[in-house]
Amino acid sequence: MSHDTRPRTLDPNNLNPLQEWLARELGATSVHITDAKVLGGGAIGENWLIEAGVDGEKRNWVLRTDAASRMAMSHDRANEYYCLKAAHEAGAKVPEPIAVSRDTSIIGAPFMIVGQVAGYAQGRNMVRDEKVMNDGGALAGELGRTLARIHSVHPPGKDLGFLELPGKSPALVQVEQMRANLDLVSEPRPALEYVLCWLERNAPDCAQPVLCHGDYRTGNYMVDGGTLTGILDWEFCHWGDPHLDIGWFCARCWRFGADDREAGGIGPREALYRGYNAESQTPLDEGMVPYWEVLAAARWAVVALLQGERFITGGEPSIELLLTGMMAPEMEHEALQGIAALGG
């Protein structure tokens, strides 16, 4: 029995409003939910595993509610859904988009429903998975190909009007966002300020912004039997420079200790690049990736500091938040080394 007494949005004893709404959305005669289990919840919203019959056909879905408190740069569930849907339509391997609603009268919170995908996502397990380790870079290649499909979505996109065009170098937009977030952090960070100045001075132009996932990394995709089954977590999607996702994926901070496998701790970066270039109309500029890895380190440092700030001034007495905030110097070290390697 669970000791978690937090209130849940979805009430398994009152599923009629959701069933009726789903039947209308899916154009079905009947939708009958046979099981609903909560997978996790709290500050990041809730995930429910749902088993349903749609006109008698069994379906397995995941219902995700809106996060109670989300980062300013992240999307709500509905917008996240439309990003995922655009990627799905472009042929990327993502959970099947089923339905979305901002109407709080159905289950008490906005939500989206996607198809359940098999496998697991935990980064620490992924970089030790023997099937992945012995695949000769196959998973990294697959992740490269699916990323190229996501990047094949260009502005304005379908149902993506809520995404703002960068209007300038997307790297400069990132620097501005990081500075705005850094201003919310009580502890001054001179090293990070130095890194941001360097990123600003060296910001590359981007001729054609694309749909960037924004958090494309090990830990955010599902793998089953060594094979990619779906890309998760679309809340940081934006129009941006395609190299942002590549730099984020390869950044040392997302290799989960498997530093010698430069593509997310799961394979050689060449395999990721090859997969990407085989699928993309526009080949990667590999020389740009080190810049975006510096930016990735800075970006993760800012996120870590924001998490730590929830402990320092936000009144959330969580040891995990405090220790996450303390990870910032690792990223600052990474970024300063990256800058030095690029000639300062």
Add this chain to the structure above:
Amino acid sequence: MDGPAQKARVFLDIARRTYSDEIAPGLAKEKRYVGAMVASALGVARRRLEHADPAARLLENLGASDMKGLAKSIRSGNVSDETHERLADELMTYIEAELAITKPKFLERRKKS
């Protein structure tokens, strides 16, 4: 080291040793991660007492009076590679001194790689 710091060290050392010897081995699997975080926090507190404040040295070497002002000056460009030739090196030294307190294993691993 002054008296209060010495007393704090004694308390932290015995708390960490008791935790490692008597509590950590019996922790349920799902609590081991939290346990590791507790041990880590105690270690940071201990090293924080042991090491000189990395910020003080940075400020002295760059001729700045406080970290907030330094961060602001770097953002505005008043402190830069042009005004301080060794700025990047000083910042790296500062970060490494911080890491020696917060995550010494990170530096050891990076030196090996």
